[in-house]
Amino acid sequence: NVLNQNCSKLQPPAGVYVTSQNRNTWCNWAPFDGDDANELLGYLDSAFLFTYAFFMFVSGFVAERMNLRYFLAFGMLMSGFFTYLFGLTYGQNIHSFTYLIFVQVLGGAFQSTGWPSVVTCIGNWFGKARRGLLFGLWNSHLYVGNILGAYVAGLYVEVNWGYSFIICGAIVGTAGFLIFLFLVPDPEDVGCKPPVYHRASFLESTEGTPLIYQNDKPNPQLSNSDKEAITFWEALKIPGVIEFSLCLFFAKLVSYTFLFWLPKFIYASTPSGSQESAYLSVPFDIGGIIGGVLAGYIADQTGASAVTCVSLLGIAVPTLFLYDAFGSVCTLSNIVLQVIGGAAVNGPYALITTAVSAQLGTHKSLMGNAKAVATVTAIIDGTGSIGAAIGPLLAGVISKTSWNNVFYMAMVSDFLAVLTLLRIMQHEVRRLKRKKMNLWV
Known part of the structure; x- marks a missing residue:
């Protein structure tokens, strides 16, 4: 993303005239100095994101089976190292596209260790109460970054874009070192009781068969350290995992298209x-910060994550249309429409990758086994990351025809994200109606 931003914003030296034709593609750093700059940047982004998506599934599987402090610290230290290697491109005058792809691939592999681990750690400490709001506030770190x-x-x-990578790599590496020293992944590690993930309620659905057994009977008394991590296929059987994964595929496609482009x-x-x-x-x-907090708060108040996501995604479609049409009219319209669009696009993304993933990873069918959060998070965010890889790649190609077409692609993707959650939304609406009727009685 830093290279994409830097290359797209480098100014020509004095005496070089920039026309409306070459303004969109001009860059003075080979191999991005030709008319195919957008495609090359798209390939570079996708190399990172496809690798990130693939290894996300692997990371979730491994994270459930080893100490999260060591796993996360090592992943962040190596992420910082490969970000630093990218920064060396400027100082060492490296113009090899193969080198850039190589660094992006390895960087994506190690950065995939982050999300399943951190969502699991936060989920281990917080139970069901106000989880959406807590995750929404916590998830603001993503947009601060x-x-x-x-x-x-x-x-x-305009000075030395290599420093952009070197400084970011130093920040990530420092975070990895602090994680190694201070992270406590599970409350049981320091003698604290694990949180309560579910409360009995006559309104709760009874569907779902326990996946974790001991002596042919559910055993909720086992501590997390004694329970076995579930398999990939068992995680897919948890109700809602597939639907929210597909929704995140389209939602993250839009979010990362805007992040990169x-x-x-x-x-x-x-x-x-x-x-x-x-x-x-x-x-x-x-x-995005506003949308994440708002989505988490609404989900907590209603208990309807799908309804929350569909509502925000429904707002995102016309907002993107308005931004494409009027965003460049003036700075004020650009800022206002960006804030609304960022909230509507990133709110569902933030909710699904945090609170929803933690909720599904501690689903009652698992009988209190919290060793599923990383696997479920990896499946959901890994599927979403495939969309995140496809989005910038398509944008790089489509932008050559027209930026309007990029926005049309984003609007269609958000609409498809809405369709994936319609079935769950219907169940949530019926449950809310039953709850309202019982309150009246």
Whole structure:
């Protein structure tokens, strides 16, 4: 993302005239100095994201079977190392596209260790009560990181863009070191009681067969350290895992398309310069923070995650249309529509990858076994990451025809995300109606 932002915003040297035709593709760093710059950047993004998606499934499987502190710390240290190697490209004058692909692939593999591990750690400490809001607040770190990354990219884009990677790599490596020293993955590790994941209620559905048994009977008394991690296929059988995975596929496709290409769109469609384009894309991430917290709060109050996601995704479609039509009219319209769009696009994404994943990973059919969160999170976010890989790749190709077509692709994807949750939404609506009727009685 940093390279994409940097390359799309590098200014030509004095004396080089930039026309409306070459403004969208001009870059002075080979091999991104030709008309195929957008495609090459799309391939580079996709190399990282496809690798990230593939190893996400592997990481979730491994994370359930080893100490999360060691696993997460090692993954972050290696992520920082390969980010640093990318930064060396500038200082060592490396123009090999093969080298860039190689670093992206290994970086994606090690960065995939992060999400299943951190969601599991947070889920181990917090039970059902207000989990959506807690995860929504916690998930704001994702967008704070995006804002920080955009700031670092804008700060060094015209000086030495290699520092953008080196500084980000140092931050990730430092985080890995602190995780190794201080992370407590499970409350039982320090003698605390595990949280309560479910409360008995006559309104709860009784569907689902316990997957964890001892002597042919469910045994909820086992501690997490004594329970065995579930398999990939057992995780797929948990009600809702497949539907939310497919929804995240389309939702993350849109989110990552904007993450990687919004600064470039702003640079191409407005008079903004290099640094202004980076900073002007920040409101979208601010909207993501608002959307994540809002989605978590609504899900807590209603107990209807699918209804929450469908509602926000329904708002996202017309908002994207309005941003495409009026976002470049003035700075105010750009910022306002970005905030609304960021909330509507990233709210469901944030809810599914955190609270929903933790909820499904501690589903009552597992009989209190918390050693499923990483596997479920990996399945859901891994599927979503495939969409995240496809989105920027398609955007790189489609943007050559028209930026309008990129927005049409995003709107169609959000609409398809809505369709994947209709069945679950219907069940939630019926449950809410039954609850309302019982309150009246």
